[in-house]
Amino acid sequence: MSDEHEHKLEAKSDYTADASSVGASDIDAVPEAELPDQDLYHSHSWWTTYVFSQDAKYIGIQYALTAIGTGLLGLVLSWLMRIQLAFPGLGLLEPAAYYQFVTMHGMIMVIYLLTALFLGGFGNLLIPLMCGSRDMAFPYVNMLSYWAFVVAVLVLLASFFVPGGPTGAGWTLYPPQAITAGTPGSNMGIILMLISLILFVAGFTMGGLNYIITVLQLRARGMTLMRMPLTIWGIFTATVLALLAFPALLVGCLMMTLDSMLGTSFFMPAMVSMGEKLSYDGGSPILFQHLFWFFGHPEVYIVALPAFGIVSDLLSVHARKNIFGYRMMVWAIVGIGALSFFVWAHHMYVSGMNPWFGFFFATTTLIIAVPTALKVYNWIITLWRANIQLTLPMLFSLAFIVTFLNGGLTGLFLGNVTVDVPLSDTYFVVAHFHMVMGIAPILVVFGAIYHWYPLITGRMLNETLGKIHFWVTFVGSYAIYFPMHYQGFVGVPRRYFEIYESPYIETSTLVLNQFITIAALIVGAAQLVFLYNIITSARLGKKSEKNPWKANSLEWHTPQMPPEHGNWGKETPKVYRWAYDYSVPGAKEDYIPQNVPPSEVIGAKVEKT
Amino acid sequence: MSKSKGIIESLFEKPWEKDQIEIDNKHQGRTLNLSKYKVGLRTIMVVSTVIFSLFIVAYSDRMLVHDWRTMPEPWLLWLNTGVIILGSLIFHFTKLASDKNKNDKTKNGLYLVGFLAYSFLIGQLLAWYQLMSSGYYATTNVANAFFYLFTTLHGLHLIGGLYFWGRTTSKFLSKNSKAEDVKHSIELCAIYWHFLLVVWLVLFGLMLFT
Amino acid sequence: MPVTVAVAFLLITVGSVVFHFWSPWWWTEVASNWGGMDDTIILTFWITGFVFVVICLFVSYCVWKFAYRKDRIAEYKPEDNKLEKRLTWITTLGVAALLAPGLVVWNNYVTVPENAYKVEVFAYQWGWKYRLPGDDGVLGKTDIRYISDENPFGLILEDPNGKDDRLVDGDELHLLLDRSVKFELRTIDVLHNFYVPQFRGKMDMVPGIITYYWITPTKTGDYEVLCAEYCGSGHYAMRGRVIVDKEQDYKKWEAKQITFEKMLVQNKKNKNLQLAKSNK
């Protein structure tokens, strides 16, 4: 309709210039930039540089540190739960405390650690640098996003100190129990949880707006969509998912807040709670579950897709080989993202919803397995005839493949509606989701930190400590979760405060339970080694060269390392190739950075496929 | 290569091939031919649409339960609907005026739009008051609860819009009233106003017919 | 280093397989007609296990074979359409092979046989009660508003079908061997889930609606009931018993369960007694 008009207003010409306007002789020539360079806010005080920073790199680090700090709390809670489960004789926890810890652990790990770390942390750090932008599109809004996250975390933590303590409703927050008397923290605790989530969603939306627009509109010249590293594809698609999925969480939270505070009956049916008739009537608990999982399932991919993207890049760089089937990888990311909105009710096969939905959702769920499998194939084919450097990022990526594969395959059990019936709500489920969305993404986070640490600090992390950290974490967490599936087969239900001997739980199962706890404590201790490494290496680590891994993507090719405010000095980079020109036949080196012009790599031949 | 090449189409490019490389080297690095503000606005509108759609789904689901008691719509809502339609119309003309750099018309338009928006909000509050004084509280029936929820969210959206309206208007006044400088902001605000009108019509229609 | 890593991955793969076949932890023997669920799991294990082993071995081989050497250069091959297509088809087939039998079993699970005996399972925070339909084979209607000390199940007094319903005293349910039974699942407070590991079946109980599933017990014995949907602080302790009996034992037990009508009479007697007491 008003297209013509918009063109007059906004852009002066087409977004790709006419080829004939460039002298054919000069192969490096690139059309002039049509839009002026981005205006940046330049801070002059300590406060606006380090605290209320508007520089995406700083915001990314702030996000990451806050998320990891909160995640450590989640980790400590998991130790307490594990000790309670294995050694009930110690009497460490009361049932109420156990349930509060389960809930807080789950919510913290999924939302406040992984979502915030991948999108807020890596998104902010990497999007502008990898796309060749000076900063995010709206730096001020970006800063607000971080501080909204901080407030959300503070509200969450505050719930530990209110009367009744934090909510113990399970991270799924199902009504009616979330807001009725039989559940710990059903007054103040749950309200603070809901408020914290609403704040998180608001903050995330501000950040997400930035990630999307920066990726779409502020890339460097020559950076087409299909030249972007897969990291950016993963983060970008995850952000789109989050913007479409978080509203469902928001809607559910708002309605439940009203049910709890005003006494409306959106989700609350007529019920007798602890012998007392409540005044609710007619509400539908299953409606909440639909809303929750319409958010909750895409949430799994909000965590997984950035991990997919990052691990693809780590594999490619450290195997000195292009990622195999780049286009398929992009399609798979986009396809998985789209499909993830059509599978939510596979979490509700035995929820009491119309059982005929089971056919539809089992089918969609198994369909989504196909693009996911293709990604795994492409990762391993990337290793074929590669030149694999067993650096720490590479090791973590390999561990990711095994862990994710394991968790993905057990997903085929749970997605297949029949098999889900005996296994749902048992430890099989706990083992499955920890493998696939707990350990696997965390392994990528570690790989990514070992990979990009020099970019942030200019120093390398200690290799030996890193190796210890790697082996204990990988083998240890496999030892925790692989046997746990078999507890599920036995029938041990999840969210049980105590696993006592019973006709079907034999002594041997209890022994296994203790083994798992010991493994968990050892894995936990290994994280302290990692923290020590991170903290000491920032000061004492070996100085890093400029592009220590000989990588192609733009973030390693800023004039200074670590990059300064505005990233690119005088002029933003020009991009001449995709991010995966490793081991190009005929080239002098086994890598050609994205911003190296054709005239400098004359000898290289690229075969056609 | 034309500018109309969509995102979907570009997913089939082979970025490592020689021909594609030559084409890609001339790319400006932008995907959509829009200002970043407009992309932002569209994103926000998409997110809001999802939120309101989910509420509508929840409403339709909850409506079927036996305890649902339809709420009468106070006549005031019709008046408010008139006001918000008028506001949208005037914003449209204000945008046209700013395109043609008609400073006075733009200024008057902006004032009027603001006035109408505030009137709408006050009108909604009065409608609440009317309902409550005849005993329709949020807790009386869930249909009422949905009404209060819808109007609150819609109102909050409008208040958000008024913040940007305020910024645009004050920028306009401080720059010696040149419509040229705020043209783009006015256009974006106008789009948002139309969006909120549509949202209101859908919500009002929904409550009217059920 | 490459050898160490390759061997480590190999050991993890082999270890997983060994664990699977030789560890003592496996499901309890099935005691209902849902052996089909176990079969689907076994099928899934074979297919996914095969994929797991192949991929892990492949990774392990690559790590060893293509370890970094300065003088070597990796292959440059952006994609291979034929290979990718082939992999897509194989995966689709594998997935279909899992799904098809799964859907067949699910169809059985959600289609209750006409002649199934109906039992109401009644859940509350935190325990179980049961109601049998009585001689007419029909469970009387209930409403949560009718629940009181005298009428703990909230039976609607006007419904004649409810009069002969047998209310089970205590949290122990007996089932008749080889008779299909439909559990009508009801809760008066929050979500619960009626689960007996040996029966395999499961379904949430949701306040406001009645959910169901059905089984045919195929082995006599004494089984434990668990709650398999989180329901508050007492969730872990919400256990009960189901006993599968042969005809004779079952009849004996059934006869002992008091009907609703009798209970009302008894209640009245008790009240009169109390009244009499307080009048004195």
Ligand code: HEM
């Ligand atoms: C080695 C580290 C970890 C250990 C030892 C651990 C342990 C546990 C334990 C014991 C439970 C409670 C199981 C139950 O009673 O049902 C649990 C639940 C959970 N964990 Fe972890 N966990 C770890 C890491 C993670 C990570 C990284 C995530 C991120 C996704 C995560 C997400 C969850 C979720 C979502 C729940 C379910 C909470 C609920 O039932 O409401 N965990 N974890």
Ligand SMILES: [Cu+2]
């Ligand atoms: Cu899911």
Ligand SMILES: [Cu+2]
């Ligand atoms: Cu329970």
